[in-house]
Amino acid sequence: MFDPAIKILVIDDMSTMRNLVKKRLKEMGYVNFEEAEDGLKAWAKLNEQTDIGLVVSDWNMPNCTGLELLKKVRTDSRLKQMPFILLTAEAEVSQVKQAVLAGVDSYCIKPFTMESLKSKLEQVYAKRVEKPK
Amino acid sequence: MKTKRNPEQVEADRRSLLVQTFVHATKKMFEEQASTKSTMRAATTRGPLAPESAIAGYIELNSGELLGRFVIYLPKHSFLTLFKNMFEVEQNEITDDMKDGAAEFVNIIYGLAKTELNIRGFRFEPAFPKVAMNDEIPKMSRSRPAVVVPFDSVAGPFHIEIEFNSEN
Numbered sequence: 001m002f003d004p005a006i007k008i009l010v011i012d013d014m015s016t017m018r019n020l021v022k023k024r025l026k027e028m029g030y031v032n033f034e035e036a037e038d039g040l041k042a043w044a045k046l047n048e049q050t051d052i053g054l055v056v057s058d059w060n061m062p063n064c065t066g067l068e069l070l071k072k073v074r075t076d077s078r079l080k081q082m083p084f085i086l087l088t089a090e091a092e093v094s095q096v097k098q099a100v101l102a103g104v105d106s107y108c109i110k111p112f113t114m115e116s117l118k119s120k121l122e123q124v125y126a127k128r129v130e131k132p133k
Numbered sequence: 134m135k136t137k138r139n140p141e142q143v144e145a146d147r148r149s150l151l152v153q154t155f156v157h158a159t160k161k162m163f164e165e166q167a168s169t170k171s172t173m174r175a176a177t178t179r180g181p182l183a184p185e186s187a188i189a190g191y192i193e194l195n196s197g198e199l200l201g202r203f204v205i206y207l208p209k210h211s212f213l214t215l216f217k218n219m220f221e222v223e224q225n226e227i228t229d230d231m232k233d234g235a236a237e238f239v240n241i242i243y244g245l246a247k248t249e250l251n252i253r254g255f256r257f258e259p260a261f262p263k264v265a266m267n268d269e270i271p272k273m274s275r276s277r278p279a280v281v282v283p284f285d286s287v288a289g290p291f292h293i294e295i296e297f298n299s300e301n
């Protein structure tokens with residue numbers, strides 16, 4: 001697993017869902033969180049807080065979607081290696097393909113469980129350790 | 134040789150597929166995200182009065198053309214219990230910051246239904262759910278024809294409505 005002290009940016013337009021995601025991550029042992037309610041606010045936080053080490057983002061949000069945020073992150077010279085997980089109710093094959101093309105590390109579909117999210121984080125960590133970009 | 138079905142039958146089948154898909158998505162969402170099993174009762178058409186509900190989450194159904202609206206209506210006790218089962222927060226009243234819980238119910242139900250329906254030829258896009266509470270509920274437009282599906286669950290009863298634009 002990632003270092004439990006890693007700062008995780010949790011992004012979702014629904015505060016109840018952000019709280020649930022943080023709760024699940026806490027149960028996995030993570031302790032350090034930042035949150036944002038859309039891609040625009042998340043982008044600002046990513047630029048202000050250089051210690052963010054992992055992003056778990058919703059897709060469907062006003063102002064700037066999770067996919068748009070991912071594209072911005074992947075074209076930014078400082079942020080392009082950021083581990084990025086989409087946690088979303090958008091589950092169509094065409095959407096998963098778009099996200100993969102944009103460089104998502106993993107894709108977790110709502111409804112989600114503690115186990116499904118945990119396994120996605122572990123996959124991302126394993127990929128990053130085996131093949132550091 | 135294919136027999137040509139009349140347009141009314143095609144439309145009836147399309148509506149029936151929409152209803153079945155949203156019923157299935159609703160059951161799946163509560164079962165998987167809130168560990169709450171539910172069973173549907175017989176579907177009916179809508180009567181003139183809104184049943185007793187404290188909160189309603191809804192989303193426009195637009196598949197290239199506006200088809201109608203999906204709504205979930207929840208009595209207070211059912212909402213508080215489902216909210217607790219899903220978000221692990223216990224409350225005695227529905228506060229403003231719990232409203233987006235109802236929106237998230239709809240968001241996940243819509244996502245599940247959209248994925249299924251788009252495989253079957255619909256063209257639903259991502260959309261944003263909205264929420265109405267208390268006095269706002271009777272003010273919601275109820276002029277469209279709708280299929281009403283009541284559910285029973287250990288969290289209490291609730292129901293969904295799939296409204297259809299009459300011109301479709």
Ligand SMILES: [Mg+2]
Binds near residue numbers: 013014058059061240
């Ligand atoms: Mg969202």
